[in-house]
Amino acid sequence: MAASNALNTLPGLRITRVESIPLRIPFKSLHKIASGPARPSVDVLLVRLHTDQGVSGIGETQAWRRHGSSETIASLHAAIHEHFAPQLEGKSPFDIASLMRALDETIYHSYYAQAAIADAMVDIQGKVLGVPAYTLLGGKCRERVPMCGLISIKPSREETLADAQRLLAEGYRTFVIKTDENVAAAAGAVKAVREGLGDAVEIRIDANAGMRFDSALELLKSIQPYRIQAAEQLLEIWDLDGTAELARRVDIPLLADEQVSSDHDLIAVIRKRAAAAFQTKVAKNGGLWYTRRLWQIADAAGMRVCPGNHPCTSVATASVAHLATSWPAPMLDGPFAFGLTSLVDDVVVDPIAVENAAVQAPQAPGLGLILDEKRIAKYRLDR
């Protein structure tokens, strides 16, 4: 649709219906991080906003249910249909500022539910104006968005190294090794990857908020010789003082993730100088709308930004790809597209392709994706 025609339609464009699509999509192999048992699947909630002019928009969130997320598919559904839908129906998807404020005032701190709504509104805006979401966000700053490779907790160093070598062959140059309280195993995994892949790659570790102060300090000291780019979310969310203390006692930069949901969380990390970088996720941080604000706050404070996601489909991946494409400052290689390589399937007609460890934001208007109804039918929880 040409922009001139599109603008004529704006005054009348109204959201008529909020549809949600609950899905359970299996991992190719069990996904093991520090907290909780290994997972066979991820629960995804897609939201489709319908309008009175035939244009619809999609957004994605996940019911992650670990540190920083207590949502379930049922609770996300209830938040969206019982509380958000009445705020949205009859309103323009271009009024995103007032609508996101209204949603936050309806259910405090409901970023996981708000995420899918925010991204669906941006998707509609782009479709109506005939431009990709990154154009709405400020225009193209990079052609491709590089990713890091994730190495989940393995029973042996040999398996960790084999995973790292496979990722290296696929083009990855930044490796994030998942760790837990087993300091000897975590240190061994780091040593194996550094010695096995050499000095040209970047290595980070990520404990997903699963360590205590003393074991985290011991691990950081033991891996200092291996040139670690950053150590991610070692301590539990509540231990911001402990994180700041770790940051002062070792030379490895810390990266906050689960600790940062809201802008207030990020400002607390900044004030305590508890991390040098931080990672966002579409669901955790409330979609494009709030994530961009967090990146700007972090950048203003001299922190590095890392684009992440829970394991997700092309929909939430596209959200981050558009955001990163329009981001003018440097960023760390993030795991925002991990779901594309770790889940058995996707939910769109043309899934985003991972090529040479990077993705390109879709070029079609909005998020640039079309839902694949056949694939959706296969993974629906309410079929």
Ligand SMILES: [Mg+2]
């Ligand atoms: Mg993380």
